[in-house]
Amino acid sequence: MATPQLREVIDQWLKWDQCEKTLTEIKALEQADDWKKLGELLNTRLAFGTAGLRGKMRAGFNGMNDLVIAQTAQGLSTYMAEQFNENERKNRGIVFGYDGRHNSKRFAEISANVFVRAGFKVYLYRCLVATPLVPYTIRHFNCLGGVMVTASHNPKDDNGYKVYWSNGAQIITPHDKNIQKAIMANLEPWVDTWNTSNLYDSELLIDPKEAIKAYVDKVRETVPPTFIETNSQSNLRLVYSAMHGVGYPFVRDTFEAVKLQPVLAVEEQKEADPEFPTVVFPNPEEGKSALELSIKKAESTGCSIILANDPDADRLALATKNPTTGKWKVYSGNEIGALLGWWAIHLYKHTHPEGDLSNCYLLASTVSSKILRAFAEKEGLHFIETLTGFKWMGNESDKLMNNGKTVLFAFEEAIGFMFSTNVLDKDGVSAACHLASMACYLEANGNISFDEKLQAIYKEYGFHYNNSSYYFCYEPPVINKIFERLRNFAGAPKTYPCSIIEGKYKIKYIRDLTNGVDTAQHDGKAILPVSASSHMITFTFENGLVITLRTSGTEPKIKYYAEMCAQPGQEDFDGLINTTNEMVTAIVQEFLQPNENNLTAKSD
Structure with a gap:
């Protein structure tokens, strides 16, 4: 028999759900x-957080489905109505975009x-749009906010609801917590x-398609005319994969705009x-396993550079072929970040010769x-470190711009x-456009490969080598025990290890964003936001190694980085x-x- 509480939520679902498929599932x-x-499926619900919603498409309050989306949209609209007056709601409005996953269009229409x-x-x-189009459109039309219906690179059975604010x-925070409260109310x-039957007849509904051309124009403006000219003179071709997603038309149009092949x-x-038939995980971060067809295409066409977006085109992967060994290298995000960071500075210097x-x-x-940070120290600009996630970098960039600062990358x-x-x-379309333009520039100026440029960057700014991975731990008390041991290493609170390998490598600074300790600061307190609900400790060693456990x-x-x-x-x-x-x-x-802690290593 169902408990009284379960009976109540079953009855709620049967009363409220209007989708035949999910209603039938519960019945x-x-x-x-x-x-x-x-x-x-029913006793817990998908929690709304700073990433909005993401989960499996299935019946129940703990899934992505018509009813949960309707409830989320009702809560979000209620909260936004409290934040913005009637004039703003009618004149500035909100933007919705969706990707090619099952139900994405339906979820956007309900909302x-x-x-x-x-x-x-x-x-x-x-039409289907790349995720970056939604935040772009918000600023283009001065909207109050926006939603992109996407689960990015998650498996095909997932979907998500990514929410942006007026900036x-x-x-x-606090928007996420307040929206969650409004949803529950x-x-x-x-x-x-x-009743979506006459949605498209509404005077309040507009297709923002003109923003797509404006976006392409804006990308073109970030490539100076001299470099567009270099692009136009190059015969360089690149293989590109949209990973069964929405990126291709946007990459095609931006490449054309900056005169790339x-x-x-x-x-x-x-x-x-939406079936992602050729990949197990539609995520170019998976490396060569996700790029098999791209490598095959490159080999058959004689191309040495591959670019790949994830399905909603907010991320970008890069792979190149070594002409000597014939082997393919898939670049890490940190290596691509080094290349594009250098390129951003290079373009700025070109347009600001002073x-x-x-x-x-x-x-x-x-x-x-x-x-x-190494670029900033040598070139005389500023570097800011944020918590993980583009929500922090996006909002920090907005603050800097409002204070008259220029954010390059x-x-x-x-x-x-x-x-x-x-x-x-994050924007995988503009990043693709810039990596391709950089490839043309490097080819025209010494026929330099991305790998050769990366080595030159390391020689000039200092070698940066990454070793990151993770362990599985299925018992939260064990995770807590591991981190609490590090925080009480000498038997008292806030005493941490001071070296490894019996003193061979000494620790210089410790930053603990769970309790706010940062020994690199003069007052010993962390500058970055602190969260007691998660573990995150960074150790900086005297020889330059930095490692974060989180x-x-x-x-x-x-995870360790x-x-x-x-x-x-x-x-x-x-x-x-x-x-x-x-x-x-x-x-x-x-x-x-x-x-000792029965941790399971990541499988290769």
């Missing part, structure tokens, strides 16, 4: 007396319907929430396909490479890149790599103690 489980499954009936002007794209950046579907698209992955970079800023998340190691401030979020917010993992940040002139790259690997092995054994 079938009820008839089968599958109370365990019903409890799993648009809720907002139209609540008196908002609504910009609803009629064009992803929402951060508006769970029952409003009158006509489900058309991409050689991987035909099997060029069009949006060479004053003192008003310019570079940003990266705290677990990403510190190569931008921001990135995170998970192949996310923000080139210029046209989009205050828990994942979505998976049962302890290590980087050797060498000084310019330290050119024994192999020695630095060996030292890094030796130190990481010791840190894992001494700090995480995987054997």
